[in-house]
Amino acid sequence: xxxxxxxxxxxxxxxxxxxxxxxxxxxxxxxxxxxxxxxxxxxxxxxxxxxxxxxxxxxxxxxxxxxxxxxxxxxxxxxxxxxxxxxxxxxxxxxxxxxxxxxxxxxxxxxxxxxxxxxxxxxxxxxxxxxxxxxxxxxxxxxxxxxxxxxxxxxxxxxxxxxxxxxxxxxxxxxxxxxxxxxxxxxxxxxxxxxxxxxxxxxxxxxxxxxxxxxxxxxxxxxxxxxxxxxxxxxxxxxxxxxxxxxxxxxxxxxxxxxxxxxxxxxxxxxxxxxxxxxxxxxxxxxxxxxxxxxxxxxxxxxxxxxxxxxxxxxxxxxxxxxxxxxxxxxxxxxxxxxxxxxxxxxxxxxxxxxxxxxxxxxxxxxxxxxxxxxxxxxxxxxxxxxxxxxx
Amino acid sequence: xxxxxxxxxxxxxxxxxxxxxxxxxxxxxxxxxxxxxxxxxxxxxxxxxxxxxxxxxxxxxxxxxxxxxxxxxxxxxxxxxxxxxxxxxxxxxxxxxxxxxxxxxxxxxxxxxxxxxxxxxxxxxxxxxxxxxxxxxxxxxxxxxxxxxxxxxxxxxxxxxxxxxxxxxxxxxxxxxxxxxxxxxxxxxxxxxxxxxxxxxxxxxxxxxxxxxxxxxxxxxxxxxxxxxxxxxxxxxxxxxxxxxxxxxxxxxxxxxxxxxxxxxxxxxxxxxxxxxxxxx
Numbered sequence: 001x002x003x004x005x006x007x008x009x010x011x012x013x014x015x016x017x018x019x020x021x022x023x024x025x026x027x028x029x030x031x032x033x034x035x036x037x038x039x040x041x042x043x044x045x046x047x048x049x050x051x052x053x054x055x056x057x058x059x060x061x062x063x064x065x066x067x068x069x070x071x072x073x074x075x076x077x078x079x080x081x082x083x084x085x086x087x088x089x090x091x092x093x094x095x096x097x098x099x100x101x102x103x104x105x106x107x108x109x110x111x112x113x114x115x116x117x118x119x120x121x122x123x124x125x126x127x128x129x130x131x132x133x134x135x136x137x138x139x140x141x142x143x144x145x146x147x148x149x150x151x152x153x154x155x156x157x158x159x160x161x162x163x164x165x166x167x168x169x170x171x172x173x174x175x176x177x178x179x180x181x182x183x184x185x186x187x188x189x190x191x192x193x194x195x196x197x198x199x200x201x202x203x204x205x206x207x208x209x210x211x212x213x214x215x216x217x218x219x220x221x222x223x224x225x226x227x228x229x230x231x232x233x234x235x236x237x238x239x240x241x242x243x244x245x246x247x248x249x250x251x252x253x254x255x256x257x258x259x260x261x262x263x264x265x266x267x268x269x270x271x272x273x274x275x276x277x278x279x280x281x282x283x284x285x286x287x288x289x290x291x292x293x294x295x296x297x298x299x300x301x302x303x304x305x306x307x308x309x310x311x312x313x314x315x316x317x318x319x320x321x322x323x324x325x326x327x328x329x330x331x332x333x334x335x336x337x338x339x340x341x342x343x344x345x346x347x348x349x350x351x352x353x354x355x356x357x358x359x360x361x362x363x364x365x366x367x368x369x370x371x372x373x374x375x376x377x378x379x380x381x382x383x384x385x386x387x388x389x390x391x392x
Numbered sequence: 393x394x395x396x397x398x399x400x401x402x403x404x405x406x407x408x409x410x411x412x413x414x415x416x417x418x419x420x421x422x423x424x425x426x427x428x429x430x431x432x433x434x435x436x437x438x439x440x441x442x443x444x445x446x447x448x449x450x451x452x453x454x455x456x457x458x459x460x461x462x463x464x465x466x467x468x469x470x471x472x473x474x475x476x477x478x479x480x481x482x483x484x485x486x487x488x489x490x491x492x493x494x495x496x497x498x499x500x501x502x503x504x505x506x507x508x509x510x511x512x513x514x515x516x517x518x519x520x521x522x523x524x525x526x527x528x529x530x531x532x533x534x535x536x537x538x539x540x541x542x543x544x545x546x547x548x549x550x551x552x553x554x555x556x557x558x559x560x561x562x563x564x565x566x567x568x569x570x571x572x573x574x575x576x577x578x579x580x581x582x583x584x585x586x587x588x589x590x591x592x593x594x595x596x597x598x599x600x601x602x603x604x605x606x607x608x609x610x611x612x613x614x615x616x617x618x619x620x621x622x623x624x625x626x627x628x629x630x631x632x633x634x635x636x637x638x639x640x641x642x643x644x645x646x647x648x649x650x651x652x653x654x655x656x657x658x659x660x661x662x663x664x665x666x667x668x669x670x671x672x673x
């Protein structure tokens with residue numbers, strides 16, 4: 001067990017491509033940290049540099065206080081779980097899990113004890129003598145975990161370990177990974193492109209984009225205080241709604257109408273001391289509500305507008321109402337990048353989603369009075385994408 | 393409808409079965425003919441019937457009683473095994489590098505080895521003849537082993553690099569993370585998985601060396617290094633008026649046996665899909 005420090009770690013490929021630029025990160029002993037971002041953001045490269053599978057171009061990597069830049073993977077004492085599991089197909093489950101111990105020349109008795117212990121933790125006891133090809137996806141995944149935990153390394157590195165499982169198993173394994181990490185208390189760096197995994201698993205989340213760290217913080221903090229449009233759009237499902245707006249004299253004018261800034265938001269914008277006219281207003285789906293369900297007190301700190309519900313999805317516990325917003329769509333390089341990763345044409349595509357209480361009488365195709373919480377509005381600079389409402 | 397579908401597949405199976413039988417008969421008939429000839433007595437050979445009217449082992453006895461066959465058989469086995477061994481060892485190393493590493497000149501190497509494989513061997517016989525005579529390796533084992541390696545290496549490299557490309561690279565990374573040195577990773581993870589490919593290649597190279605006639609007849613002059621395919625051409629009967637058909641057939645049958653043994657011995661190791669279960673679900 002050890003802490004991991006990345007000090008201006010940079011990866012530059014021989015062809016000049018900058019995969020990771022000056023990543024600074026201090027990972028405490030026993031911490032569960034998530035690297036998240038769309039494909040090509042440098043998260044896997046960062047993990048491979050931690051593992052020693054890729055060279056660090058510049059900067060320093062310290063594990064347990066020692067510089068390990070030049071050390072081979074085998075001398076770093078860290079274990080890795082691969083996306084493809086990378087089990088040795090010619091070995092049984094037992095041999096697979098014992099492999100790191102055999103290489104470390106551990107005596108047979110200890111190997112047996114450790115493998116059996118790991119098998120018990122991971123519920124693999126009855127599969128020890130089978131070959132990986134005879135196991136289900138979930139079992140293979142557990143064998144890969146087992147191979148990592150048998151030798152009690154200083155840290156675990158996990159490269160999208162759940163992305164090959166089906167949706168149901170993924171949720172189940174997610175809690176298992178979380179429990180395992182808590183019980184073992186081993187420093188863990190976990191790479192994923194799935195924001196749900198990032199939110200649910202980590203002590204802290206590192207959002208990356210284009211090789212640079214965008215923001216580091218606890219999942220809740222990132223959710224409530226995104227530093228820019230990218231983080232705001234990436235974290236949260238359904239994603240935050242983005243509506244283009246102009247900010248003048250403390251009043252926002254949008255396609256939904258004109259709203260005054262609430263005191264709270266105004267104070268935050270003033271503290272940020274960044275003023276700009278063209279902004280993007282961000283509001284999460286849960287900060288809308290069916291106006292008829294709101295009491296007078298709450299109504300006074302929000303604004304109400306009328307719109308037509310295009311699509312209504314009832315989840316049982318709540319309802320998602322989709323409505324369109326006329327006028328120009330919110331456009332920004334950061335949003336375009338997010339949209340490209342998700343695979344839709346664009347995120348701020350003139351549509352917004354509101355999460356309404358299950359009691360709402362909203363109907364598809366009919367009008368609805370929607371209330372929005374002005375206190376929760378986030379404002380972003382249209383040009384740079386920086387959050388005007390963000391305070392450290 | 394299901395019944396009709398079932399009848400349809402049965403009909404299909406029958407048709408394919410018929411085609412298979414035809415192909416097998418077409419391929420095996422000459423072999424069986426040779427086998428039949430090798431058991432015929434001198435009198436029966438001219439009869440023309442498929443089954444010998446007079447069975448005899450005289451032909452086999454005859455070929456094993458002269459050095460005319462035994463010595464070339466020994467040459468053939470020795471030369472083919474040594475050439476196969478060297479070609480497979482070098483081929484494995486080259487193929488691994490081609491499949492895994494990015495090094496300058498990789499394309500050139502692959503291109504050149506393809507070029508060698510395509511080069512007409514006939515056009516090289518005379519130069520090789522002269523070169524080997526001036527080097528003093530004409531009519532020696534190395535004189536045949538060297539060209540065999542040259543022409544089987546491209547084959548070995550191609551077959552093996554295809555096998556190496558099949559092995560997920562992540563296995564090697566995983567081995568490294570588990571604490572293996574590059575040597576250990578190759579020895580404990582990559583080599584066992586590449587074994588089927590190595591054996592397949594060994595069989596192909598062995599058959600190539602074993603069957604070669606062109607180099608064997610051009611680059612040898614005595615029994616010191618003449619291999620069986622070449623020696624067969626020099627078979628004579630006990631007198632010059634005697635037709636050596638019977639003994640030639642017997643020799644042809646005998647030299648087919650090592651190949652069959654070789655394939656039978658290694659086919660257990662050639663299990664398709666050995667790498668299944670390594671990655672993904």
